[in-house]
Amino acid sequence: MKTYLKPLLAAGAALVAVSPIVATPVSAQIVKGIGVVSLPAVVANSNAYKTAETQRPVTYKAQIDQAEARRLAISNQLQPLVTKYNNDQRANPNNASLAQQAAAIQQISQAGQNEIQQLVAPVALSRAYVTEQIEDKLDAAVQNAARKKNIQLILDPSSGAVLYADAAYNITQDVLNELNTLLPSAQLVPPQGWVPREVRQQQAAAAAAQGAAPAAPTQNPPATTGR
Structure with missing residues (x-):
């Protein structure tokens, strides 16, 4: 079994995307x-x-709020870097510093994702x-x-x-x-x-x-x- x-x-x-169970008529045979x-x-x-x-967002509100605040902070940190990268790429696609900029953006983004995952780990464990x-x-x-x-x-x-x-x-x-x-x-x-x-x-x-x-x-x- x-x-x-x-x-x-x-x-x-x-699981959370499963629609509610709907009763349908029963066939005769x-x-x-x-x-x-x-x-x-x-x-x-x-x-x-x-x-x-229903209970989890209340019980783990501190962790969820902390993760959301950190996500917003990382987004604000990345925004000017991404803007500069896009502007430099349009101005000079062969700029040697573009690779360094992209690597820095990727590093900050990946580190931020890891940090957020650690913050919400208790939620996933629950x-x-x-x-x-x-x-x-x-x-x-x-x-x-x-x-x-x-x-x-x-x-x-x-x-x-x-x-x-x-x-x-x-x-x-x-x-x-x-x-x-x-x-x-x-x-x-x-x-x-x-x-x-x-x-x-x-x-x-x-x-x-x-x-x-x-x-x-x-x-x-x-x-x-x-x-």
Whole structure:
């Protein structure tokens, strides 16, 4: 059942763009035992996710405001440099200093982006923490919905495996209801030292690789002979 999470992880960055779930009429004839569910839509429409998206700008207002202020300051710093570069380029495209100007602009811009990313890192970490809490309950939500509707096969259109499915097969709302029951809300602020699942897996793999590496052979001390 964990394989159902793969399409969700691939579409995690677009969760907020998923449109609300819309109920459509049910057809008279369907094949029982088959269901279709959009996992990204379930997550984006879950109470836990929507509540966290509302709370996050308030909880992390200081970091967001600081990042926005720094972005504006960097933009103001770059503006005259870009203006001078454009003017010099129009006046003399072969000016040797153009390359130096472009390099300086690029360096300031890249350093600014890195700085802003550091400022909003807690915000990104919070979103990853909330999403992981939802993912941890998503598998159980799918199984609960499948049992209640007597479904043995579930397809996810976001994986590209389904070209068309009648509305009668859509159990996205059912899975959403189960998820909201299992996880009414999520913790917004990660505990100290928490890292996303992908990072933990990478760390575990690195630790396993180090543990499996053969130890360096030890040299025996030279034998001594008595006289």
